[in-house]
Amino acid sequence: MVASLVGDPARANMLTALMNGRALTASELAQEAGITPQTASSHLAKLEAGGLIEPEKQGRHRYYRLTDDDVAFVLEGLAGLAARTGHMRVRTGPKDPALRRARICYDHLAGDIGVQMLDSLRTRHLIRQKKQDIELTPDGERFLAKHLQISPYMLAHPRRPVCKACLDWSERRHHLAGTLGAAMMQRFAELKWAARDATPGSRVVNFTRTGEKQFAALFGNGKD
Amino acid sequence: MVASLVGDPARANMLTALMNGRALTASELAQEAGITPQTASSHLAKLEAGGLIEPEKQGRHRYYRLTDDDVAFVLEGLAGLAARTGHMRVRTGPKDPALRRARICYDHLAGDIGVQMLDSLRTRHLIRQKKQDIELTPDGERFLAKHLQISPYMLAHPRRPVCKACLDWSERRHHLAGTLGAAMMQRFAELKWAARDATPGSRVVNFTRTGEKQFAALFGNGKD
DNA sequence: TTCATGCTTCGATGGTAGCCGAAGCATTGT
DNA sequence: ACAATGCTTCGGCTACCATCGAAGCATGAA
Known part of the structure; x- marks a missing residue:
């Protein structure tokens, strides 16, 4: 299920970091989520299998981006529901000004x-x-x-x-x-x-x- | 996080059963999800705390409904993403005289x-x-x-x-x-x-x- | 080739959360 | 008053999964 993918805090942080539409490398996403590269790799594989993100190989880096705007819209909707209850994630909103x-x-x-x-x-x-x-x-x-x-x-x-x-x-x-x-x-x-x-x-x-x-x-x- | 609430299969089944906008009792939702009433009670409390559903007491029953259309809308979005990657859920039609x-x-x-x-x-x-x-x-x-x-x-x-x-x-x-x-x-x-x-x-x-x-x-x- | 970097796979561990049995309230019906 | 129904709380069990260390592949640079 898609929601369970987004439900995990580490994955949610990664997705949030990708919300501006830019692509980030696996290591960068690991750092965003505050986890080791091994763990991040596992998460990224799951997100990719779930169709939420897409990889792009470049040299020895692996860039990930959200699959399309639909994904971003659903994520935004989820964030909206979360904001209503006041129980929003610690890491809130986009970093990009x-x-x-x-x-x-x-x-x-x-x-x-x-x-x-x-x-x-x-x-x-x-x-x-x-x-x-x-x-x-x-x-x-x-x-x-x-x-x-x-x-x-x-x-x-x-x-x-x-x-x-x-x-x-x-x-x-x-x-x-x-x-x-x-x-x-x-x-x-x-x-x-x-x-x-x-x-x-x-x-x-x-x-x-x-x-x-x-x-x-x-x-x-x-x-x- | 809202997504983790929806992520659990049992809760997802409950929410899906509520998608038509009608209210269901706690026991009915338990049956929908294939779990015991005790477990369902725990799930329903979490969903209510997360603002996804609202209770209405009637006699000794407790009816639950989705909080509002925004919730249904986000759930539809999630279902849409899920459908893209493969399998979606199917639910109920009319069965009464x-x-x-x-x-x-x-x-x-x-x-x-x-x-x-x-x-x-x-x-x-x-x-x-x-x-x-x-x-x-x-x-x-x-x-x-x-x-x-x-x-x-x-x-x-x-x-x-x-x-x-x-x-x-x-x-x-x-x-x-x-x-x-x-x-x-x-x-x-x-x-x-x-x-x-x-x-x-x-x-x-x-x-x-x-x-x-x-x-x-x-x-x-x-x-x- | 040899080394370094970036990422993935493997295996083991631990914390968390779903699950149910039993018991406890609350409401309704007789 | 008593029993029945619907739901909740409590306690313990279990399974799952995120996590990381270590090792294994890739790619690119020297």
């Missing part, structure tokens, strides 16, 4: 930036939140149309909600998911405000200088 | 029909539900008076609540109990929409053809 700052979660924005955006929308009453359910206010619709050229009919979907609160892996607070979350991320990309990192498999989102400014103007909290 | 459809629970309607009725009342805002407590809305009172000739003063009782959510035995979701639940069942009988099965001791409720139509007109969900 860039990954903490902004990253892709399925198809929407996550990380510090993503949380900040949802906060801003909420405090300015552009959305209304009741528990898990979020809906756009009339003000919010006007705001989206004016500044991002997003209109409600673009967001309609038979099964997916327009707005949804998604628990952020690193921040432990909610960011915005749903068709609106996806549409906004797409618009940021189209406007050349931000783009996924070029590194294959990376989930980091890099903001351009102007993108950062524009974003701050719309969703800034005055702190940066 | 027409007792599942409609039956008497004390003095009110239970079964698929009963659950459907409560759902309908809720989605149309004829009742307001906060956790276990339910109350009629003004719209609800008008609705009852107009279509079923039930007025609020008929429902007053010194000790019994007007509305109460009662966990359905077969559907494992709530149906409507309380004086209102009883009054509605009684009215259905008076209107010759439905009647208890003639067989002595049977709790099956048979709907007449016109009764079925009228009921569907009032509480139908368009699916039947």
Whole structure:
């Protein structure tokens, strides 16, 4: 079973270290997990058999990376559940600052930036939140149309909600998911405000200088 | 860690059995997992501590359900990863007779029909539900008076609540109990929409053809 | 070749967690 | 009041698996 693979602390640490999409060698992962290379080798073999990671030989090194984004998404979901109960692992969240700052979660924005955006929308009453359910206010619709050229009919979907609160892996607070979350991320990309990192498999989102400014103007909290 | 909770085969079986959203008793979950009640109790306590499931006491039974959709979503993700590498689990289909459809629970309607009725009342805002407590809305009172000739003063009782959510035995979701639940069942009988099965001791409720139509007109969900 | 580095396999060990029998509460029914 | 049912707690047993030392393969460098 896949879950039992992730359940072991040593393996969980390895997977967490791989969450930024980069590949790491077996020794590096051993050090991350705080175990000897022999033990790590055993764990890595199991993770590979379970389809969670893929190896790539290079010289006498063996690089491992997460198989694909689906794995990362499931891991993020698990971390979200763990964060809810407060019983989170000692080693929490990503070490990579860039990954903490902004990253892709399925198809929407996550990380510090993503949380900040949802906060801003909420405090300015552009959305209304009741528990898990979020809906756009009339003000919010006007705001989206004016500044991002997003209109409600673009967001309609038979099964997916327009707005949804998604628990952020690193921040432990909610960011915005749903068709609106996806549409906004797409618009940021189209406007050349931000783009996924070029590194294959990376989930980091890099903001351009102007993108950062524009974003701050719309969703800034005055702190940066 | 959450993943280690899901990692254990016995617990995974329990969670899988709960994936359809219905609640199951501790003993039933024990049987699902193929373990003794003592062991199951230990597992269930851990799952509850991990925030994956929530208990609901009813009589001497203890029903467990998944905490919310987020849990189910993550479990689905895990199952998806597991399916990729090879084997997945298969579980249960319906196995019950027409007792599942409609039956008497004390003095009110239970079964698929009963659950459907409560759902309908809720989605149309004829009742307001906060956790276990339910109350009629003004719209609800008008609705009852107009279509079923039930007025609020008929429902007053010194000790019994007007509305109460009662966990359905077969559907494992709530149906409507309380004086209102009883009054509605009684009215259905008076209107010759439905009647208890003639067989002595049977709790099956048979709907007449016109009764079925009228009921569907009032509480139908368009699916039947 | 010879050595060094990186990783894997083998074997033994120990800690942890699942498991069940027996007994203890709690609730319900008679 | 008494018995029956459902669930939990306790104690001991067992099996599994993570862990590491030592040795065995690879690859690359001298």
